[in-house]
Amino acid sequence: MNVSSQYALRSLMRSTTRTLLSLIGVGIGCAIAAVAVAWIKGESGMMAESTAMSGQGYLQVVPRGWQESRDTRLRITGDWKKLRKTIEGVPGITVVTPQVETQGLLGMGTKVQGVSLLGGDPKSEREIRRTIRAVSQGRYLQADDKNALVLGSELAKRLDVSLNDEIVVTAVAPTGEMNSSLLTLVGVVHSGSRSIDATVAHTNLNDAIHLGGRPGVERFAILVNEPKDVGPLAQRVERAIDDSKIKEIAKVDTLTWIQVNPSLVAAKKADAAFSNAIIFVIVLLVILGITSAQLTGVLQRGREFSALLALGMKRRTLWRLIFTEALFTGIAGAVLATVFATPALWYLSQVGVDYGAISGNESGMNMSGILLDPIMKADVGIWVIPFLLVLAIGATLIGAIYPAIYSLRIDPASILRARN
Template sequence: MFSPFERLFAWRYLRARRQEGFISVIALFSFLGIALGVAALIIVMSVMNGFRQELTSQILGINGHIAVFGTMGPMDDYDVLRKKIEKLPGITQVAPVVENQAMAIAHGQAMGVQVNGMFLEDLKNRKNVSEKIIAGGMKYYTTPSSILVGARLAEKMGLSIGDKLTIVAPEGTSTAFGTVPRTKTFTVAGIFEVGMYQYDSGFVFVPIETAQKFFQMGEGVSGLEIFTTDPNQKDKFKEEIIPLLHDHRARMFDWQEANSKFFTAVEVERNVMFVILTLIILVASFNVISSLIMLVKDKGRDIAILRTMGASRGMIMRIFFLTGSTLGLVGTTLGSVLALLFCWNIERIRKFIESLSGSNLFNSEIYFLSKLPAKVDTTEVALVIGIALGLTFLASLYPSWRASKLDPVEALRYE
């Protein structure tokens, strides 16, 4: 496509010479702008993808893909509905749960928590809990007064294995002397660390029989959490479950509806950052235009001589197009390599910067996760590279066209 003659002159124009120093500085900044813009865009998109993936994996590891909860209080006939749903193809588990808000008190501190009552076997199937216990163990969960707490909650309240934790129910017990707060003291049997601040600081698990008695639910439960073979096919499974709910006072929602605020926030921020960082590449492309226009003006005499020696307009245009597109190609390549290296080592880089600055760059209380995630999507990387190359190629066209239209007679008139 490009002859050796055209490549030779394009390469010569890219190299700095003393009288062209200013033009070379502009070209350098154009090159760096493209590289940094591409790197920033790929890194941000990868981090956003990592956020979404981590949130999804943590949420699906704790909560069911579909939830069916009673609309008129506890579900007393949950076992009948459970057996019906378990017969549907693609359903892997249906777990009854008792959920309620309560106050946890220990060592003079009080915090709001969500109490989750579950059978031992169902809790063992929640790998994000059962396989992430950092102290104690599931074997202690069998006693009625045992409780599993999150690592952040244990840290804030100074809890360790064997400590006592008092749970206060939101509804009191009516007596002849008025309403008395309903409390129960539990023994910490295990401490888990999921890696998501919301769960590690606000979730506790107790045996389901204890939760039923404590929240005065009788033999009923709050609802059923349903796990499927593919959480992304939730709508298909919901259509199959809806007919089964006609005889039960229950409502149904899926994991995306229950956590829509998280995913909406990540998606909006991701789209906004994509637009903003694309503008960086666009600005760098304008720098390519300005540097090439200045180069064309500076090389007017050279262009005229080349034209008189037999160079065609197309050859002149290709020389300057190759000069500008090389800036974009090399800048995009460098930016992509830097971005991939950064994403693959992002957690090490974060810890290194934190050790130097002495500050916490990724607070789990703000960002929900305990580590900085990054997931490189090859399709998105290819899209970013295509956008960067497309903008720089387009930016090189006009100056190249101007160079090809230069009149040799006018250029050499005063030489």
């Protein structure tokens, strides 16, 4: 290490209390910022997963025009089974499930409930929809079921129905005529969210298509291997569909879960913006703390610096000295931040925060029809180390800018004259 660097390092040790307080400030500030970012990342990842696993998938192939109109009457017509196989053939795609939703009424005796009846492929639907995995009575749908129905526990309770009861399902066809069928209750599912359990009404795809009176499927919900790569994957799916040239298939769009749920993403962005604002304030306080400490150091060493300037040290060397001190502070601050942040990050990533216990709804929380995991966890990875290093060093270097500019005021001639 050259003498300049030793000078910078030892200068930090000159006022150990001030340096220690600066380091603690940098450490705590950067640790809070790292925890906040890990939390936001965790929340974002969990939201993506919850959205996908609520039956929407990470990607959806929808009829062209749906994204703008959100018109549930639009259908993918033609050889949609071949289309499904085409999508399944794209590398990175794990599950493709066709879905149809039909607005209708369920009637049992004197009781009636309006529902959105979902028709799907039972096998793939169970893979993509977490809310139907816990069957409290009977069973879930099977591929060869006909006129079978599965309800959420709350809906079954409101209709006061039991297994094997025949329930009248009525829907309105495109012609305006009423379509009614008798469906047999084969199972009751329990998601843990009362509001979601009040909406679950599932039947097989063909029964839903028949009731709705519209040919084709409403969408394909898709799971993928790498949720972070949904953007490029969507493009690959589109290319595969274009290349397949399946006859009679109306034009389709491939959308990411973000495009499917703009309001959810907007809420998430607002949440992240708030968190970022807090991080900004924390980092600003760290910067101001460093500025204050460094400025004090420069003021206290005015005579020393003026002597060195008199000996021929250039201003840029003085700046380098000040920034080297800031760099050392930043590196040590990052180490301290890692020490401070590790327990919190470990707890939040391994144990998490149980919002279910806080809200009294232990199995999950409903947000826009999406069942969120009640236990929220931070997303912690190797990224934390470079993040803390860049943040701590960046903050301390920025904090050193004003003291460095202030050092320009040091006039060796006048200070020596005054001191002598």
